[in-house]
Amino acid sequence: MLSIWAPDGIPEIDAGTDLTTVVADAVGTDLQNGDILLITSKIVSKAEGRRVDALDREQAITDETVRVVASREHPNGVTRIVENKLGLVMAAAGVDSSNTPDGTVLLLPVDPDASARTIRAGLRSRLGIAVGVLITDTVGRPWRDGQTDIAIGAAGVRVVDDLRGQTDASGRPLTVTITAVADELAGAADLVKGKAFGRPVAVVRGLPHLLTDDDGPGARALVRDAEKDMFRLGSDEAWAAGFAAASAVPRGNPEAGNT
Numbered sequence: 001m002l003s004i005w006a007p008d009g010i011p012e013i014d015a016g017t018d019l020t021t022v023v024a025d026a027v028g029t030d031l032q033n034g035d036i037l038l039i040t041s042k043i044v045s046k047a048e049g050r051r052v053d054a055l056d057r058e059q060a061i062t063d064e065t066v067r068v069v070a071s072r073e074h075p076n077g078v079t080r081i082v083e084n085k086l087g088l089v090m091a092a093a094g095v096d097s098s099n100t101p102d103g104t105v106l107l108l109p110v111d112p113d114a115s116a117r118t119i120r121a122g123l124r125s126r127l128g129i130a131v132g133v134l135i136t137d138t139v140g141r142p143w144r145d146g147q148t149d150i151a152i153g154a155a156g157v158r159v160v161d162d163l164r165g166q167t168d169a170s171g172r173p174l175t176v177t178i179t180a181v182a183d184e185l186a187g188a189a190d191l192v193k194g195k196a197f198g199r200p201v202a203v204v205r206g207l208p209h210l211l212t213d214d215d216g217p218g219a220r221a222l223v224r225d226a227e228k229d230m231f232r233l234g235s236d237e238a239w240a241a242g243f244a245a246a247s248a249v250p251r252g253n254p255e256a257g258n259t
Helices: 019-030 041-047 057-064 112-127 181-193 235-247
Strands: 003-005 036-040 051-053 065-074 077-084 089-091 104-106 132-141 144-155 201-205
Touching: 003 181, 019 036, 019 041, 019 112, 019 201, 036 041, 036 112, 036 181, 041 104, 041 112, 041 132, 041 144, 057 065, 057 077, 065 235, 089 132, 112 132, 112 144, 132 181, 144 181, 181 201
Parallel strands: 036 132
Antiparallel strands: 003 201, 036 201, 051 104, 065 077, 077 089, 132 144
16 A cells, blocks of 8 residues: 655754754654655755855856756746756756745755765665655646656666556557656655645655665656757747758758759
8 A cells, every 4th residue: 555644843954964864863763664755855955055145046047057948038037947967957957045045045966866875875774774765856847837846866766667568458568658656756745745844755655666776777867868858949949949040051052942
């Protein structure tokens, strides 16, 4: 049976806080082999000293940006969808100004997979049990309104469930079905963590088959390769890039069709 819960009692996290100790104190007596811990990236960032002074949040976003996917002005400013240094495509590069003092912002962890591995190893050493760890963050989605949580870091968890080669209930072969179970777990855990309840950690029980003996590939494996990305630019940006490319073709070039 699948169960998900989020413990109370997680204190405010500061730079240098030992998250293994915090998590173990909050849920250690309830944890079992095969459980999966889901930890909000915000407290990982705080513990790792990723809070920075930023009177200009837009500059902080720029500093974390590798590639602009889309940018739109609106009455309250500008929304930028960008690829950040982790390869994640998200609004504002994941730079967060909520639940942090005025004049500061939180950046995402430098390496969320490494953060997950550290916490997993620490819990194994302290509690003597094998659990999976997912680091989660909130994103919007193309084609859909609203936001949900996804996994941006992982250790000891199969982040996808590859069903290719199996058959469906009607006996038809599955040829493309790869379920992003880490993201599904992140979204489910957010239902019990909430955004304003002070519960940044959740526990999932009942899916031990998703755990791996080693740390596994991490959540980085969920990032789609550029050559497979059919939606690499926003609609306006794609149109502008195509127009610029067409304009750069010299007149009279046979390849341009102007013979």
